[in-house]
Amino acid sequence: MFNRRQLLGASAALVSTAAWAKTSNMGLPEAAVMEKAETQPPVKPTSGPDYNPVVTLNGWTLPYRMNNGVKEFHLVAEPVEREMAEGMTAYLWGYNGQSPGPTIEAVEGDRVRIFVTNKLPEHTTIHWHGMILPSGMDGVGGLTQPHIPVGKTFVYEFDLVKSGTFMYHPHSDEMVQMAMGMMGFFVVHPKDPKFMSVDRDFVFLLNAYDIDPGSYVPKVMEMTDFNMWCWNSRVFPDISPLVVSKNDRVRVRVGNLTMTNHPIHMHGYDFEVTCTDGGWVRPEARWPEVSIDIPVGAMRAYEFDAKYAGDWAIHCHKSHHTMNAMGHDIPTFIGVDKTKVAEKIKKIRPEYMPMGTKGMADMGEMEMEIPENTIPMMTGWGPHGPIEMGGMFSVVKVREGISAGDYADPGWYENPPGTQAWEWTGEVPDATKSKDAKTQITPKHSSHG
Numbered sequence: 001m002f003n004r005r006q007l008l009g010a011s012a013a014l015v016s017t018a019a020w021a022k023t024s025n026m027g028l029p030e031a032a033v034m035e036k037a038e039t040q041p042p043v044k045p046t047s048g049p050d051y052n053p054v055v056t057l058n059g060w061t062l063p064y065r066m067n068n069g070v071k072e073f074h075l076v077a078e079p080v081e082r083e084m085a086e087g088m089t090a091y092l093w094g095y096n097g098q099s100p101g102p103t104i105e106a107v108e109g110d111r112v113r114i115f116v117t118n119k120l121p122e123h124t125t126i127h128w129h130g131m132i133l134p135s136g137m138d139g140v141g142g143l144t145q146p147h148i149p150v151g152k153t154f155v156y157e158f159d160l161v162k163s164g165t166f167m168y169h170p171h172s173d174e175m176v177q178m179a180m181g182m183m184g185f186f187v188v189h190p191k192d193p194k195f196m197s198v199d200r201d202f203v204f205l206l207n208a209y210d211i212d213p214g215s216y217v218p219k220v221m222e223m224t225d226f227n228m229w230c231w232n233s234r235v236f237p238d239i240s241p242l243v244v245s246k247n248d249r250v251r252v253r254v255g256n257l258t259m260t261n262h263p264i265h266m267h268g269y270d271f272e273v274t275c276t277d278g279g280w281v282r283p284e285a286r287w288p289e290v291s292i293d294i295p296v297g298a299m300r301a302y303e304f305d306a307k308y309a310g311d312w313a314i315h316c317h318k319s320h321h322t323m324n325a326m327g328h329d330i331p332t333f334i335g336v337d338k339t340k341v342a343e344k345i346k347k348i349r350p351e352y353m354p355m356g357t358k359g360m361a362d363m364g365e366m367e368m369e370i371p372e373n374t375i376p377m378m379t380g381w382g383p384h385g386p387i388e389m390g391g392m393f394s395v396v397k398v399r400e401g402i403s404a405g406d407y408a409d410p411g412w413y414e415n416p417p418g419t420q421a422w423e424w425t426g427e428v429p430d431a432t433k434s435k436d437a438k439t440q441i442t443p444k445h446s447s448h449g
Contacts, residue, residue, distance in 0.1 A: 028115050028153065029065045031074040033097035037083045039407060041238040044369050049107050051189035052197065054253070055407055057204035057242070057394075058234045062102035070111045070157070071364040073104055075126070077148075077170075077182065078119035084228065085238035085324075088375045090209065092181035092217040093120060093231065099181030100205050100362040101168070106162040107251030114156045116148060122173060123147035126156065128186060129167040130277035131298070133158040141172035143175035148172075164279050165203070165253045167297050179220040181233055183207065183257045196280060198303060199404070204231045206294060206316075206392065207259040213325050214280040225258060229321040229391035236322070237380035238395040241409055242314065244306045245402035251275075252314075253301040254295040262321065264300075265291040266396060268312035275301035291317055306398045312381075315390035323377050324390035325370075383412040 007298035036038065036133055042053035054061070064071045080094040095101025118124050125148055127139035133253060137158045141147040146391055148154045166186040170177040185203050190196060207230050210222035231239050244250050252276070254264055272286040277299040294300050315322050370376065380387040387393075399410050 013059060014222075027052065028117075029067075029072045029074045030063075031096060031117065032063050032075045032102070033076075034060045034095050034102065037098075040098050041407065045068075045107075048110065048187075049191055049423050050193045051105075051107060052193075052199070052201055053105060054103060054185075054187050054201045056103045056185065056232070058204055058232045058238075058240050059098065059100060059204070060102050060352070062096065062104050064106075064112075064289055070113050071106055072113045072115070072237055073102060074115045074117070076117045076119055076230070077124050077126075079121075080181075081242050081327060082181065082233045083238075084086070084230065084233060085235050085247045085375050088235075089216065090181075090211060090218065090228075090233070092218070093177060094181050095184060099183075100207065101182070101184030103185040103187060104168070105187045106160055107189045108160055110160045110188075112156075112158065112160060116156065117153040118150055119230065120150065120177075123149050124170050124177060124182075125154075125172045127419040128156070128158075128165070128170050129169060129297075131158075131166050131186065139171050141170075144262045147288065154228050162279065163188045163195075164277065165255070165275055167205070167257065167279055171256060174185050176220045178257060179209075179218055179222070181207065181209075181218075185253075185255060187253070196274065197249075198227050198251040200242075200244055200250045201253070202242050202251070203253040203255075206231060206254065206256045206258050206262050207233055208231075208260075211325075213374040226258070227325050229244045229258075229316065229323075231394065235324050235375070235391050237387070239392075239394040241394055242396045243407045243410060244396060244398045244401060245404070245406075246306055246309050246398055246400045248306045249303065251301055251303045253299060254292075254294050255299040256296055259296060260318075261295050262392065263291045263293045263317040264314070264315045266304075266312060266319040268308050268310060268396070268398075269304045269306075271302040272306035273300055274303045275299075276425060283377070287382045309398050309400060309413065310415070312396040312398065314394050314396050315389070322389045322393045323376055324375050383414075411434055 037058055039055060039058050043061040043063065044053060044057050045051055045325055064073045075095050077095055080092050080099050082090050082092050082094065082099045084090050092099040116126055123141065125139045125141040125145060135144050137156050138144045158447055166188065167183060168186050169183040183205055185205065187203060208226040209218040209228040209230065210226045211228055213216050228235060256262055270288045270290050272288060273292055274281050274286060292300050293301055378388045378390055380389055395411055399414065402410065
């Protein structure tokens, strides 16, 4: 896919990184910084083929400059502070002021030049996950390039030979740097703007941390027992909603850089998987789903037509992944009478509240004292009471008449009369119950006999 000139040019660019590191940074494009955790408006293309830009959930798109036909970007690897939700901030590593880093957008056929400045306390690199490029640009420290020393700037330069959805992350001290939040999306739009076009295009990364209640820094050695399950390093109730105008064609791109798979389930719709990080899925190979499992180190994109107005939940279907700051050693008290022991404890701690004897729903309603820089395990309020969620949970908000480019939260949906579940006060039919635990044979009806 590369001619000799491209390969030689790419190799020369990599070899010359040492020179780049030694010279002044006056020639670098500006390193844009984002300090907000809210979803930022999409960035419309200013040059080259037209495309519908993506919307990064609780994130933003990195600006670029044109230099003799090459799109130039500047990423700064650095320690950052990320608000995971109101009342909780994590000390992470990321890019340009945030974790995950900004989404990079370009077009199939573009040549890109990406400057990477290292402001971490240790060396780093960037691997362009899923992209087809010269070996010397692949970003594996020690194998395909020298590690980027602290305080130095290296250059990656290559042609975008295919469209699709890709990711970027370090391949230096990868266990620590990814556990600290270093990752981002790289979206390459098709050269033909009519190919796989949609009206709304959302992207977000799945990531996870183990942060003890009251602390700020993730435990980078953790492999299994994470307690903060995030979308773009945010947790419910402060993950932005996916705002959609009724009848829009919508794409949702989800990348997984955690250590486990995540079955992403969306209510109210079925959809088709149309893209992986390997490329677009041919129409004859697609299938209908309401949940799609996102494997570790992979991306899945799905599409649907927004026919049905409402507030539709979207979440990971692993129930522990829709909770915050979980304590894995909490005992189960369901069915236990804690009245007497609670009376004794209250003599020492008057504010003590016995919980968990009937389930955990009371955690979503009560305001308990929790450590500083920690948010409740189950939280969030909707128009009808506590939502009792956390972690990987948000809402797809489909409304009539939302203008193109408008992603502002429209508020809660009001269900039309007669379309919402209600309390029944009339006569209730008998509820047939099984008499024992054995398998029952369904009786035949005479009409089927």
